[in-house]
Amino acid sequence: MNNKINKNEHFLRKPIKVLLITAGTFFFGVGIVGIFVPILPTTPFLLISAALYARSSKRFYNWLINNKIFGRYIENYREGKGIPLKIKLISIALLWITIGCSAIFAIDIFWVRVILVIIAIGVTIHIIRIRPKDKSKIGLSD
DSSP: OHHHHHHHHHHHHHHHHHHHHHHHHHHHHHHHHHHHOTTSOSHHHHHHHHHHHHTTOHHHHHHHHHOTTHHHHHHHHHTTOOBOHHHHHHHHHHHHHHHHHIIIIIOOOHHHHHHHHHHHHHHHHHHHHSOBOOGGGTTOOO
16 A cells, blocks of 8 residues: 555656746746846746756756856845846846837837836836845856
8 A cells, every 4th residue: 555655656746847847947948038138037037947946856956056157146146145236227227228119119008008117117126126236246247
């Protein structure tokens, strides 16, 4: 009887593991897009990805944490390091340029424009509230 329970648990673990890896990879992809799209945050999606990988695959988790580019986002978050002032200003400027162009040229529905502006205000407030730090302290260089 005990053997049957263990067999069923093992049978259920594999699909869950695959699901967690797939979800982690999806959120990793969204995080990558967030690097290039100002209104999409990168770090939260990479953190979700790391959490999903930690529960499903040591190999994927270690790859993400030790990755030269993406591991820095997670490391900086864990250590409570802020964003350099220059990066904050560029992010906010790109955010408003993107939202402004979208609202003016791509969106014809008034209430969607209002929602975009509300989102931009929220993201701007969030970015402003993050403490600015010196670039050299967070492992980024020009």
